[in-house]
Amino acid sequence: MKPATIRDVADLAKVSVASVSRVLTGAGVVAEPTRMKVLEAVEALSYVPHSGARSLSTNRTDTVGVILPDLFGEFFSELIRGMDLAARSAGLHLIVSSSHDDASDAAAAIRSMRGRVDGLIVLSPHLDAANLAANLAGRLPVLLMNGGMNEAGRPSIVVDNHGGARVAVEHLLSLGHRHIAHIGGPKGNLEARERQEGYVEAMRAAGGQPLIVDGDFTQASGHRAMQALLAEGVRPEAVFAGNDMMAVGALLAMQDAGVRVPDDVAVVGFDDVPIAALVRPALSTMRIEIAETGRRAVERLVTLIASTSDGGSESDIREVITPRLIVRASSVGDAAALSLAAPSTGDRS
Amino acid sequence: MKPATIRDVADLAKVSVASVSRVLTGAGVVAEPTRMKVLEAVEALSYVPHSGARSLSTNRTDTVGVILPDLFGEFFSELIRGMDLAARSAGLHLIVSSSHDDASDAAAAIRSMRGRVDGLIVLSPHLDAANLAANLAGRLPVLLMNGGMNEAGRPSIVVDNHGGARVAVEHLLSLGHRHIAHIGGPKGNLEARERQEGYVEAMRAAGGQPLIVDGDFTQASGHRAMQALLAEGVRPEAVFAGNDMMAVGALLAMQDAGVRVPDDVAVVGFDDVPIAALVRPALSTMRIEIAETGRRAVERLVTLIASTSDGGSESDIREVITPRLIVRASSVGDAAALSLAAPSTGDRS
DNA sequence: CTGTTAGCGCCTTCAC
DNA sequence: GTGAAGGCGCTAACAG
Secondary structure, three states: OOOOOHHHHHHHHOOOHHHHHHHHHOOOOOOHHHHHHHHHHHHHHOOOOOHHHHHHHHOOOOEEEEEOOOOOHHHHHHHHHHHHHHHHHOOOEEEEEOOOOOHHHHHHHHHOOOOOOOEEEEOOOOOOOHHHHHHHOOOOOEEEOOOOOOOOOOOEEEEOHHHHHHHHHHHHHHOOOOOEEEEEOOOOOHHHHHHHHHHHHHHHHOOOOOEEEEOOOOHHHHHHHHHHHHHOOOOOOEEEEOOHHHHHHHHHHHHHHOOOOOOOOEEEEEEOOHHHHOOOOOOEEEEOOHHHHHHHHHHHHHHHHHHHHHOOOOOOOEEEEOOEEEOOOOOOOOHHHOHHHOOOOOOOO | OOOOOHHHHHHHHOOOHHHHHHHHHOOOOOOHHHHHHHHHHHHHHOOOOOHHHHHHHHOOOOEEEEEOOOOOHHHHHHHHHHHHHHHHHOOOEEEEEOOOOOHHHHHHHHHOOOOOOOEEEEOOOOOOOHHHHHHHOOOOOEEEOOOOOOOOOOOEEEEOHHHHHHHHHHHHHHOOOOOEEEEEOOOOOHHHHHHHHHHHHHHHHOOOOOEEEEOOOOHHHHHHHHHHHHHOOOOOOEEEEOOHHHHHHHHHHHHHHOOOOOOOOEEEEEEOOHHHHOOOOOOEEEEOOHHHHHHHHHHHHHHHHHHHHHOOOOOOOEEEEOOEEEOOOOOOOOHHHOHHHOOOOOOOO
16 A cells, blocks of 8 residues: 555565665665566565655755746746756756745745755845845755845856846947837846846936836836836837836837837847747847756756865856847847847747 | 754753654644743754655655656746646645656656655656556656546546637638648647647538648747748648647748738637737637646645545546637737737746 | 664654 | 654665
């Protein structure tokens, strides 16, 4: 009735549990006859090792945890896809935990990971970083991705949102636009703020007047923000959205209002989520290789875990991802020749 | 140096580990003074319970596993989002395992879940279902979502792909189209086959001639398939794609070729992934409440787990999801009034 | 090469 | 109300 244990196997095979363990883990040497007997018993009982028990002994779970604020939209799915890929090829399991609104919530999630994972990747714009991650996770290796460019000396991967935003705005400026509006992300979000600051700086540097409408990173909010602008009779020459989804929302709002993109208003987003290349006009954006970044995060966490158990120290603490400008039709009308970089994206069902 | 254990806490608080355990789990009764001492010690040592060890004792991991074939596209991310939501509200962790090409691969993944999860949700179109899931997972509760309408008497949630496809095709027929092409999903995929069969049947029933082009569920394949059709000089009146991503690909291919949708060719997809409402023309499709389905899957797994430990039996074995036709502009030109159902989708960064 | 014996960190009867 | 002791399933020395 109950699942077979290693002892059942040992009994049936007339050997000790140690031998069974040796056969199954590959550690140590076992005589061929013994090995056969064990394997037969395993087969007969359809025995499957209990990973939980194994973890308790070995002190390794072969699992990494990911703490996310949310799971909406393509950004996170792409990120997780990359992480899953890397985890898989490293023989690790991935445990995801999302929807952590406030810091204490995220903290609890981190806590509950103790004894469940070998390391953690934390994306938590709401979490004030290092402190929490450190105290709560015990001696658990943690890789931060919560967007703070000014983190403590803690392993992290951050996106240069500030610089990326400047590049985006400069692209629009170079197109001759001066009246450029910005649709900003959610208030508390650090990355949103950095992008907004980059926008403001670039505008100031060009002697332009910043014009900011609030959004919350969702497509719907971008749509609303754009509608609001148009309703007020404001007709900017260009719009720089805090992320792609809001840019898409703005795109649709303008379509509804009969405003032509990019002829009347040029649009640039941020992230380069798969959908950016699929809307029409295709969206110009600041590309973050999202899946690749996720892959990289796991990769770094793995070495972190290794170096932690080896007692070694980490070399490159902070890794900065520099977004790259992808010009598509939403900012340059005849960008057909330029936008060969539109990636093809898959789907399943 | 090493993380504190329950014993450290007990020592510091001058009580037994049993009392500490009682305080932390809430089980049993503890005198107030004792409880205080324990909590203080916990605080002082910043002790966090080791969930792995706890699991070994309680025989519960409070974790459910999800086996997926892939992680591409919005379908899976939506599904996972729904699952995460449900898991979270049930106090469960979610461990995802994807990219299992062949059956043996998926089997290994399932095996490795032993002792790590309390139950499993298996989506594996490649896996020949019940057998593997059953034998490999031991006495682990398993909820199947591998698309087999003809499963053994095993708890499952399936989509009525066959019926959904018929409805889609009948919608196109009702619009007066007779020459309807189908872009099919990947060969080995059961759901793709069911949809294709539904298409063929509906066509036959209407006295029409089926025309099938192969795809693989990716946007790129839909694009290629449509290009191929047009290149051959074939100009159907309508296209029913095996899923939304291929439909989007077809949409773009036609746009590139100067074919107008829906005036020249009407298009219907399947799934209603978020992007379906965002492309232009917005895509008519067969809606599966994807996230909701994921939520429901976890919900059922939870009751399954409960009933398994209670020794009770499951009532409704197979649950069928019936896709609903969503008419948007890609099939009916002036569908503006009809397509109020376009859901707004979020994104983060 | 193989068996015996401790734990891994925690929960949980069972006496006190 | 509290403590002592056994055990969850497995691995890892340590003897033989």
